[in-house]
Amino acid sequence: MRLTPDLEDLIDNQVTKYSTQLSIAKPKYVLRVKDVLTLPKEITRGRRTSAYRYYGVAYIKHNIVFFNVKRSNSLRKLQETIAHELVHLRFPYLNHGSALRAKVKAVIHGRCYRPYKKRVKKRSLSEN
Numbered sequence: 001m002r003l004t005p006d007l008e009d010l011i012d013n014q015v016t017k018y019s020t021q022l023s024i025a026k027p028k029y030v031l032r033v034k035d036v037l038t039l040p041k042e043i044t045r046g047r048r049t050s051a052y053r054y055y056g057v058a059y060i061k062h063n064i065v066f067f068n069v070k071r072s073n074s075l076r077k078l079q080e081t082i083a084h085e086l087v088h089l090r091f092p093y094l095n096h097g098s099a100l101r102a103k104v105k106a107v108i109h110g111r112c113y114r115p116y117k118k119r120v121k122k123r124s125l126s127e128n
Contacts, residue, residue, distance in 0.1 A: 022090040023115040056081040058088040
């Protein structure tokens, strides 16, 4: 697909909508491979020069997402990519698999989630 101002607005609206549904802060996002290359190397390490191959990449620790608009061949695929990458931000413990795909599908269909809370181990009485 070709990146146009209308498409940029659509992407921004989708990111805002899905971020709200997932109860996460709206991430910074980039839409071109050259924008990924301008990010600091410590952020993009491991998926820097190979970014052009992916539909999207979530740099979870830095709350940055890359959506490869050129690679997407339809609005539906782009919508799935946006939902997929934002689900990675909300559920950092999920790998690619059926659970992640189910969450992506649920987000696209309008499901909302509570904010993520990292679990803290309970201390036993003997540790006091």
